[in-house]
Amino acid sequence: MKRIVLFASGSGSNVENIIRFFKDRPEITVSCVLSNKRDARVLDRCAALDVSAIYFNRHAFYHSDTVLDFLRSQKPDLIVLAGFLWKVPENLVEHFPDKIINIHPALLPKYGGKGMYGSRVHQAVKENQERETGITIHYVNEAYDEGAIIEQVRIPISPEDGVDDIARKVHELEYKHFPRVIAGLLSQD
16 A cells, blocks of 8 residues: 655645545555644644644754654655645655655746745736746755656636636646646556
8 A cells, every 4th residue: 555644734625635536545545644833724624534634843843853753654655745835854855755746836947936835926927927827746855846847737827817816727736636646656656
């Protein structure tokens, strides 16, 4: 059985989508979800979906081996960042090479880097009058949004689209493609 560990910081809609996608696939399981926010809505979603969820703080992530040791105990085949906003520390990247992936709500390398997430990305896309946007699923390395690209999916946008319209279109791409790409990566091993 292949094991996925998810990281999330917010509401967890992508996490829920991924959990539901793999729910009836006995060969793949979401073993747990980790969150760096004690009051993140993703923790409530996990409780409702009967999936283990754990909160950790900055010290456990950056200044000790607590999170690393926990991940080692889980033996994940893939670690998936689904709305997780902290930069992954080097010791995790080194210990799980090509096993940590992220989804970004734009076509990298555009609109990536520290502080570029959620509506900030969509606002920048709108302000720069882009004709398309999309999602980028990529491996995680030591820098924000600079890991090797696994897949990009594009969608056209019009000048009439507001930031909320752009966000909706991008979320639809995330929900449709992220679980599929995860499944594809896990089938390669």
